[in-house]
Amino acid sequence: MKHSNCKPRALLINPWVYDFKAFDFWSKPVGLLIVSNVLKKFGFSIAFIDCMDRQSPYFTTETKTDIWGRGKYHYEEVEKPHIFRQIPRRYKRYGIPRDTFIRAVQDLETPDFVFITSSMTYWYPGVFEAIRILRLRYPGVKIVLGGIYATLCEKHARKKSGADIIVTGAIEEHIPELVAAMGLPERTTIGEYSYAPDYSLYDRMHYGVILTSRGCPFDCTYCATRILCGKFSAAPVDKVLTQIAVIKEKNRNVSFFDDALLYNKSFPNLLRALIEEKYDLTLHASNGLHCRYITQDIARLMFEANFQTIYLSLETTNPLVQNQTGGKVNTEEFKAAVQKLTMAGFAPHQIHTYILYGIPGQGHDEIIDSIKLCHDLGVHPHLCEFSPIPHTAEYEKTGFDENTDPLYHNNLFYTWYYPQPRIELYKKTKRLLSKKIPLT
Numbered sequence: 347m348k349h350s351n352c353k354p355r356a357l358l359i360n361p362w363v364y365d366f367k368a369f370d371f372w373s374k375p376v377g378l379l380i381v382s383n384v385l386k387k388f389g390f391s392i393a394f395i396d397c398m399d400r401q402s403p404y405f406t407t408e409t410k411t412d413i414w415g416r417g418k419y420h421y422e423e424v425e426k427p428h429i430f431r432q433i434p435r436r437y438k439r440y441g442i443p444r445d446t447f448i449r450a451v452q453d454l455e456t457p458d459f460v461f462i463t464s465s466m467t468y469w470y471p472g473v474f475e476a477i478r479i480l481r482l483r484y485p486g487v488k489i490v491l492g493g494i495y496a497t498l499c500e501k502h503a504r505k506k507s508g509a510d511i512i513v514t515g516a517i518e519e520h521i522p523e524l525v526a527a528m529g530l531p532e533r534t535t536i537g538e539y540s541y542a543p544d545y546s547l548y549d550r551m552h553y554g555v556i557l558t559s560r561g562c563p564f565d566c567t568y569c570a571t572r573i574l575c576g577k578f579s580a581a582p583v584d585k586v587l588t589q590i591a592v593i594k595e596k597n598r599n600v601s602f603f604d605d606a607l608l609y610n611k612s613f614p615n616l617l618r619a620l621i622e623e624k625y626d627l628t629l630h631a632s633n634g635l636h637c638r639y640i641t642q643d644i645a646r647l648m649f650e651a652n653f654q655t656i657y658l659s660l661e662t663t664n665p666l667v668q669n670q671t672g673g674k675v676n677t678e679e680f681k682a683a684v685q686k687l688t689m690a691g692f693a694p695h696q697i698h699t700y701i702l703y704g705i706p707g708q709g710h711d712e713i714i715d716s717i718k719l720c721h722d723l724g725v726h727p728h729l730c731e732f733s734p735i736p737h738t739a740e741y742e743k744t745g746f747d748e749n750t751d752p753l754y755h756n757n758l759f760y761t762w763y764y765p766q767p768r769i770e771l772y773k774k775t776k777r778l779l780s781k782k783i784p785l786t
Contacts, residue, residue: 468759559673
């Protein structure tokens, strides 16, 4: 891939996932794609390698994909970190092969900047490996690291990642100062571009991911959204429609990834526009909807707009824990949401429910009770394995601190094996998810 000499060049990297399990659940590096659009406004030409793209132009081996675009990643088994020595499971590098990545960066012209994103804190080995390779290929080029890991584990990232610049929070907001440091014309605002992922970087897509808003009005004790994005803000409907139109040219599956989708007061207008303009899309609400904002009108509009999968946040049926963890939902609101959705036309099998598993101090009975409620209502329960997230109230209960290796945040490790093995209890609970049997 070649670049024009008259433009500054940026190389954007979405690194591998290192873990015991990983699945492409409508996952796109939206923050990095937003960075691409912002950089283009500053005149940059963009090179892009998404190690987690199952349709990558650099690695064309297909993996199994379901009708909604989700699927399994290619992987290579790698050596387990010492922390995970007791876990009798294979540790893997998910995504395109390492050798494929090395060949790809060797073929690119030297960029002026490298931007690399990061996701789960305990996936940092993939970030580090990518930075090591990039450093060898492009000595002297500034490597900028942003994303979730860089924000939540800033001290660890600065000390050990090998990146030159660590950016916390919304990295696109820092681009003007980075550009100014290069001696390029400075712009003081990114305004309308702050929500627009650059899907032109993909030749093919199984699906697209949309953000209609950023942030969340709630402050749940197990969630880091308030840290990652300080305030709630929404994009204008016309800008969201423009994003969707771009995705529509590549695939009909669109997943909404907002942290508080239904809190966005413009969301009903977006749904009406999608219905009126006959976009003919298959829509998915994958990030745990707030049940209290599901009105009968919202449920009807979502059905008419062709939402095919709905994920609700229940977390637990224990009223004490509901209140202590942030008061996002209570059991009656959950029941009412399911009723409104089914009245609007959704079949129970289209409705999915997240149940927290392994939160500090949680009683096993409340997990069973939550599963039973889902069975009674005919909807799908899913265990959401707790991951200790730095700077949250639940993290403090674990005894971890900023010096704790982020590998300890791994949800499988923490809920199955730390501080002692509980694998059989997890497997027993997992088996109950699909069995509509009396639970006592």
